[in-house]
Amino acid sequence: MSRRKLVVGNWKMHGSRSVNAALLDGIVQARPFGCDVAVCVPFPFLSETAVTLSGSDLRWGAQDVSSHEQGAFTGEVSAGMLAEFGCRYAIVGHSERRALHAESDQLVADKAKAALGRGVTPIVCVGETLAQREAGETEAVVKRQLSAVIHTLAHCAGEIVVAYEPVWAIGTGLTATPEQAQAVHALLRAQLRAAAARADEMKILYGGSVKPDNAATLFSQPDIDGGLIGGASLKAADFVAICRASPA
Ligand code: 13P
Secondary structure, eight states: OOOOHHHHEEEEEEOOHHHHHHHHHHHHTOOOOOEEEEEOOOOHHHHHHHHHTTTOOOOOEEEEOSSSSSSSSSSSOOOOHHHHHOOOEEEOHHHHHHHHHHOOOHHHHHHHHHHHHTEEEEEEEEEHHHHHHTHHHHHHHHHHHHHHHHHHHHGGGGGGGGEEOGGGGGTHHHHOOHHHHHHHHHHHHHHHHHTTTTGGGOOEEESSOOOTHHHHHHHHHHTTOOEEESSSGHHHHHHHHHHHOOOO
């Protein structure tokens, strides 16, 4: 089955108004791409990004979302707030949030549910640490992480985007080989098939040191439907090259 590729930039905590303007302009000028393209930016830049990208086919999203609708949750941002001005995606369960903010599988699942409830597509990140891979636990870890989301979303599980991001490959320059990544993507696809009627249409992105020179081979794997790009999404030329590496 051929799925249209999706390439998403995760800017993490980088950027400034002037830097963003130049970066977004570089991406906008390079259109059209043969794949769908989105940027997930820090909260303060969301509305300006929405304005900059309006009228283009580039999509934008947030890097997190609260599991709560509203209330006394200082510092949190709700899915309703994101949806109100057209946010398309929210990354949930990034390994940096799981590790630095002790986010549990269930909290990640609740965030995905809150996003979907407001029409924001969650990009659910799963991935094992180096120690877990070396202990032969990769399959068990990613299945456990995804299973919490599938369980919580029930019949809506088919609406999410999944991102496989091996923690040992994030920001390290160590990329999973296309075969290593494909093997995990195939496992995740099988797990989705058991839970969602439209599993074959769902996108499973790979993230972890994707660069212009390794993107094409990763994206040519049968179950890799695009990428979630960190460092290389901060340079327009690199991000554009990765988007162009993605076959339609
Ligand atoms: P790098 O591309 O910098 O390895 O980051 C990957 C990532 O964490 C994207 O969410």
